[in-house]
Amino acid sequence: xxxxxxxxxxxxxxxxxxxxxxxxxxxxxxxxxxxxxxxxxxxxxxxxxxxxxxxxxxxxxxxxxxxxxxxxxxxxxxxxxxxxxxxxxxxxxxxxxxxxxxxxxxxxxxxxxxxxxxxxxxxxxxxxxxxxxxxxxxxxxxxxxxxxxxxxxxxxxxxxxxxxxxxxxxxxxxxxxxxxxxxxxxxxxxxxxxxxxxxxxxxxxxxxxxxxxxxxxxxxxxxxxxxxxxxxxxxxxxxxxxxxxxxxxxxxxxxxxxxxxxxxxxxxxxxxxxxxxxxxxxxxxxxxxxxxxxxx
Amino acid sequence: xxxxxxxxxxxxxxxxxxxxxxxxxxxxxxxxxxxxxxxxxxxxxxxxxxxxxxxxxxxxxxxxxxxxxxxxxxxxxxxxxxxxxxxxxxxxxxxxxxxxxxxxxxxxxxxxxxxxxxxxxxxxxxxxxxxxxxxxxxxxxxxxxxxxxxxxxxxxxxxxxxxxxxxxxxxxxxxxxxxxxxxxxxxxxxxxxxxxxxxxxxxxxxxxxxxxxxxxxxxxxxxxxxxxxxxxxxxxxxxxxxxxxxxxxxxxxxxxxxxxxxxxxxxxxxxxxxxxxxxxxxxxxxxxxxxxxxxxxxxxxxxxxxxxxxxxxxxxxxxx
Amino acid sequence: xxxxxxxxxxxxxxxxxxxxxxxxxxxxxxxxxxxxxxxxxxxxxxxxxxxxxxxxxxxxxxxxxxxxxxxxxxxxxxxxxxxxxxxxxxxxxxxxxxxxxxxxxxxxxxxxxxxxxxxxxxxxxxxxxxxxxxxxxxxxxxxxxxxxxxxxxxxxxxxxxxxxxxxxxxxxxxxxxxxxxxxxxxxxxxxxxxxxxxxxxxxxxxxxxxxxxxxxxxxxxxxxxxxxxxxxxxxxxxxxxxxxxxxxxxxx
Numbered sequence: 001x002x003x004x005x006x007x008x009x010x011x012x013x014x015x016x017x018x019x020x021x022x023x024x025x026x027x028x029x030x031x032x033x034x035x036x037x038x039x040x041x042x043x044x045x046x047x048x049x050x051x052x053x054x055x056x057x058x059x060x061x062x063x064x065x066x067x068x069x070x071x072x073x074x075x076x077x078x079x080x081x082x083x084x085x086x087x088x089x090x091x092x093x094x095x096x097x098x099x100x101x102x103x104x105x106x107x108x109x110x111x112x113x114x115x116x117x118x119x120x121x122x123x124x125x126x127x128x129x130x131x132x133x134x135x136x137x138x139x140x141x142x143x144x145x146x147x148x149x150x151x152x153x154x155x156x157x158x159x160x161x162x163x164x165x166x167x168x169x170x171x172x173x174x175x176x177x178x179x180x181x182x183x184x185x186x187x188x189x190x191x192x193x194x195x196x197x198x199x200x201x202x203x204x205x206x207x208x209x210x211x212x213x214x215x216x217x218x219x220x221x222x223x224x225x226x227x228x229x230x231x232x233x234x235x236x237x238x239x240x241x242x243x244x245x246x247x248x249x250x251x252x253x254x255x256x257x258x259x260x261x262x263x264x265x266x267x268x269x270x271x272x273x274x275x276x277x278x279x280x281x282x283x284x285x286x287x288x289x290x291x292x293x294x295x296x
Numbered sequence: 297x298x299x300x301x302x303x304x305x306x307x308x309x310x311x312x313x314x315x316x317x318x319x320x321x322x323x324x325x326x327x328x329x330x331x332x333x334x335x336x337x338x339x340x341x342x343x344x345x346x347x348x349x350x351x352x353x354x355x356x357x358x359x360x361x362x363x364x365x366x367x368x369x370x371x372x373x374x375x376x377x378x379x380x381x382x383x384x385x386x387x388x389x390x391x392x393x394x395x396x397x398x399x400x401x402x403x404x405x406x407x408x409x410x411x412x413x414x415x416x417x418x419x420x421x422x423x424x425x426x427x428x429x430x431x432x433x434x435x436x437x438x439x440x441x442x443x444x445x446x447x448x449x450x451x452x453x454x455x456x457x458x459x460x461x462x463x464x465x466x467x468x469x470x471x472x473x474x475x476x477x478x479x480x481x482x483x484x485x486x487x488x489x490x491x492x493x494x495x496x497x498x499x500x501x502x503x504x505x506x507x508x509x510x511x512x513x514x515x516x517x518x519x520x521x522x523x524x525x526x527x528x529x530x531x532x533x534x535x536x537x538x539x540x541x542x543x544x545x546x547x548x549x550x551x552x553x554x555x556x557x558x559x560x561x562x563x564x565x566x567x568x569x570x571x572x573x574x575x576x577x578x579x580x581x582x583x584x585x586x587x588x589x590x591x592x593x594x595x596x597x598x599x600x601x602x603x604x605x606x607x608x609x610x611x612x613x614x615x616x
Numbered sequence: 617x618x619x620x621x622x623x624x625x626x627x628x629x630x631x632x633x634x635x636x637x638x639x640x641x642x643x644x645x646x647x648x649x650x651x652x653x654x655x656x657x658x659x660x661x662x663x664x665x666x667x668x669x670x671x672x673x674x675x676x677x678x679x680x681x682x683x684x685x686x687x688x689x690x691x692x693x694x695x696x697x698x699x700x701x702x703x704x705x706x707x708x709x710x711x712x713x714x715x716x717x718x719x720x721x722x723x724x725x726x727x728x729x730x731x732x733x734x735x736x737x738x739x740x741x742x743x744x745x746x747x748x749x750x751x752x753x754x755x756x757x758x759x760x761x762x763x764x765x766x767x768x769x770x771x772x773x774x775x776x777x778x779x780x781x782x783x784x785x786x787x788x789x790x791x792x793x794x795x796x797x798x799x800x801x802x803x804x805x806x807x808x809x810x811x812x813x814x815x816x817x818x819x820x821x822x823x824x825x826x827x828x829x830x831x832x833x834x835x836x837x838x839x840x841x842x843x844x845x846x847x848x849x850x851x852x853x854x855x856x857x858x859x860x861x862x863x864x865x866x867x868x
Contacts, residue, residue, distance in 0.1 A: 003729050003730045004697075004698070004729075006730075007505055007508070007697075007728065007729075008505065008695075008697075010505070010507055011505035011506055011507040011508070014507040014510075015402055015506065015507065017394060018394045018395070018397045018398035018401075018402055019398055019402070020394070021390075021391045021392075021393075021394025021395045021398065022394070022395050022398050022399075022411065022415070024391060025391060025395055025415060025418065025474075025477050025481070026414065026415075028418070028429075028474050029414065029417060029418050029421070031429070031433065032421060032425065032426070032429045035429055035432070035433055036425065036428075036429070039432075083325070084325045084328055087321065087322045087324075087325030087326070088322070088325045088326040088328070088329060090322045091322035091323055091325060091326035092326060094322070095319060095322065095323065096326075100323070100326070100327070101326075103330065104326045104327070104329060104330060106599065107329055107330055107333060108329060109599050110592070110595045110596055110599055111329065111333070113479075113528055113531055113532065113595050113598075114535070114591060114592075114595065115531075115532075115534065115535020115536070115537070115562060115587065115591050116535070116537070117535060117537040117562050117565060117566065117584070117587070118336070118535065118584060118587060118588045118591060121336070121340065121565070121581065121584045121588075122332065122335070122336040122339070122340075125336070125339035125340060125343055125581075126335065126339065129339075129343065130339065135570075146332060149328075149329060150329070153326075153329075177314055177315050178315045178318070178319075179314045179315050179317070179318030179319070180314070182318070183318075203420060204420075206422075207420075207421075207422025207423070207424065207425070208422070209422065209423060209424040209537070209538045210423070210537035210538055210562070210566055213566055213569060213570075214565070214566075214569055217570065234422060234424045234538075237424045237425065237427075237428055238424050238427075238538060238541075238542070241424075241427065241428050241431055241542060242431065242542075252428060253428070256424075256425050256428055259422060259425065260421065260422070260425060263420055263421070263422060264417065264420065267417060267420045268417075271413055405674055405675075492711075494707060494709060494711040495711060495713065496672070497669065497672065497705075497707060497711065498707070498711040498712075498713065498774070498777075499713075499724075500669065500672055500700060501667065501669060501700055501704060501705035501707075501778065502700065502701070502704075502724060502725035502728065502777065502778070502781055503697050503698065503700040503701030503725060503728065503781060504697070504725075504728055505697055508728055512713065512724060512728075513713065516713070516715040516716075517713075517714065517715060519715070
């Protein structure tokens with residue numbers, strides 16, 4: 001019985017250890033959230049959110065231009081990255097049962113985990129240096145778009161794969177051209193999955209810092225021009241994180257709070273969306289089934 | 297391709313113009329990714345030409361990075377990357393596997409979903425916020441308790457020399473460990489959950505405890521997936537930039553002591569970008585090229601390892 | 617004749633589904649008892665309750681008693697781990713550990729108890745594999761992977777693995793359903809040889825198999841025990857009409 005008790009003990013210890021690992025990993029998460037809220041909240045005010053920074057640390061300035069810059073960067077990135085990502089996903093799912101499809105799928109998987117600073121180098125080499133645009137909004141957006149593409153492509157492929165084959169075949173059998181089948185039937189059914197992917201991609205790039213450092217750089221002015229450098233929340237944090245100026249440091253924490261709210265809202269929203277996805281996609285499927293049968 | 301088209305046109309009515317246009321446009325989008333990767337390599341080789349011609353292979357073994365003398369070598373940063381990644385993997389892997397075991401084998405069913413989501417939220421926190429947190433919360437803890445303790449314990453080894461300052465390779469390694477946990481934990485969890493129930497039943501029916509079942513039936517069955525997960529985490533640690541840049545102390549020299557500041561390939565680029573010109577810029581891009589090669593190799597290897605168990609899951613299908 | 621396993625008012629549930637409804641059954645020692653019945657009648661669940669494997673599944677619950685040699689295995693003092701070493705189990709699909717060799721598969725259970733003496737382990741491997749009628753086929757490839765052999769051999773390997781822990785009873789959950797007729801015949805012969813030493817309970821949906829190997833047969837329907845008795849009696853002169861209908865194939 002001695003070995004038996006030893007085995008029981010080992011079992012209890014191992015279970016406890018596994019639980020301890022989970023708790024240990026949650027500590028930083030909770031700590032970070034608490035810290036960002038506690039140090040960022042005092043900075044919050046209408047002026048702080050709407051005024052631009054002068055970069056000199058004068059009291060009363062804010063992070064308005066950085067918030068605006070981040071929104072602009074992400075908007076342009078989505079404008080470039082989402083269509084390409086979705087089309088890539090369609091290709092891999094609908095036409096990708098060949099060598100090219102396999103290669104594309106593989107490289108998307110690899111790129112999805114690729115260091116973002118290397119992507120930043122690519123956008124730098126391409127837009128800043130080669131096209132000679134210089135540090136700019138558009139260079140930053142291209143970098144973020146490249147990060148978005150594999151995420152969106154992978155989730156689109158997953159979503160389309162979930163669409164029942166019967167639906168695809170049903171539409172094709174009715175003589176609906178393939179491209180319309182994909183665009184109307186398939187995308188309508190995979191919509192929830194694709195939206196999920198798009199939101200996840202947006203959440204991911206909103207917090208990206210290194211590629212922006214290499215491409216969009218920083219500016220303390222309001223700017224709309226695609227060819228000018230632009231401020232962003234992540235870079236506000238990076239530039240000010242060890243600043244001796246209380247005001248600038250406060251800007252870093254305030255920016256961190258705004259950024260983390262943005263990113264976590266998107267992430268938690270996506271998780272809730274995914275939960276209701278199953279229900280919705282069933283409803284959409286029914287809608288298309290009836291529509292197709294009516295046509296027939 | 298030609299053969300496929302031939303078959304298709306025989307089976308179906310002649311394709312509409314729209315079909316062709318559509319197929320070629322999605323194919324174009326898909327190949328764009330490949331083109332970008334290819335372009336990246338070409339541009340980087342081109343842009344780092346000056347440095348490559350000047351230093352040759354000596355670049356990789358050169359221990360000096362001195363803009364004043366215009367002499368550049370990447371060894372300190374390769375070294376720093378290896379050391380911080382090593383710390384991260386050493387600390388992150390056991391923790392992550394513990395988490396994965398808890399989530400896949402031990403957690404009550406109602407807790408499993410929410411807890412997995414929370415662990416994945418760790419991955420959603422932007423790197424720069426990890427850096428900010430590390431600077432103001434982790435660093436004091438490191439300086440005041442962790443590092444003096446380790447120094448008193450392991451001060452006789454070359455790894456723990458010098459005074460604790462908190463902005464060093466060890467702190468960077470810790471923050472990296474935290475950051476790679478969600479990657480390793482969630483991919484390992486998937487691998488473990490893909491183990492057929494019959495394997496667990498086999499072990500349990502022999503009188504194995506839950507722990508023994510996990511070791512005997514789950515961990516050994518899922519080992520290639522777990523290994524792949526660790527390599528994926530390693531890949532993330534190699535390329536992670538901001539949090540490291542903000543905590544590693546930024547010293548362009550080689551030192552074995554974890555309590556000394558250092559520099560990784562990624563943090564070097566982030567730190568010197570915008571100021572670098574001429575040969576230094578070229579050398580920075582060459583460092584980026586090395587980082588690219590390492591990350592590519594690590595990620596491809598990890599994908600192949602993870603792919604092996606993914607293949608057994610019918611829903612995922614696909615070649616890889 | 618003494619009874620090895622006795623259930624008293626045994627109920628089993630999957631979530632809200634009531635799979636086993638108040639079953640009282642006496643499994644005799646050193647005999648083969650077959651449990652037959654249509655798919656989904658709860659026969660697998662019944663034997664899984666006999667070594668506490670039912671509760672492993674999510675949402676599964678058990679009420680009532682299962683006595684092993686007069687001791688309730690569901691009492692709070694009983695550890696399922698110990699119960700399972702006394703009552704071994706073989707599953708529907710062969711499930712050897714793919715990462716272990718044939719040798720390691722057989723001694724997997726013994727290694728749990730910290731047995732490291734290789735002479736002893738060697739002896740157990742040889743004895744168990746001989747009992748499972750597999751020794752002659754694999755004695756030259758003991759280092760090969762547990763899944764490198766044929767399905768029938770894998771199932772016999774699983775039997776050997778279960779026997780190596782020296783259980784008192786052996787539960788077999790449709791052990792031949794994934795096997796071809798030749799492999800099935802081999803396993804049936806093997807059960808016949810084993811019954812002198814072990815109490816055997818076999819779940820099967822193959823009535824000929826029950827008639828061939830079992831000393832006693834239980835017929836279950838919709839989670840209830842309809843009839844239990846000596847095999848010959850159950851097959852040739854059943855008490856219940858339902859049993860007769862099932863056995864003669866005039867069911868439903």
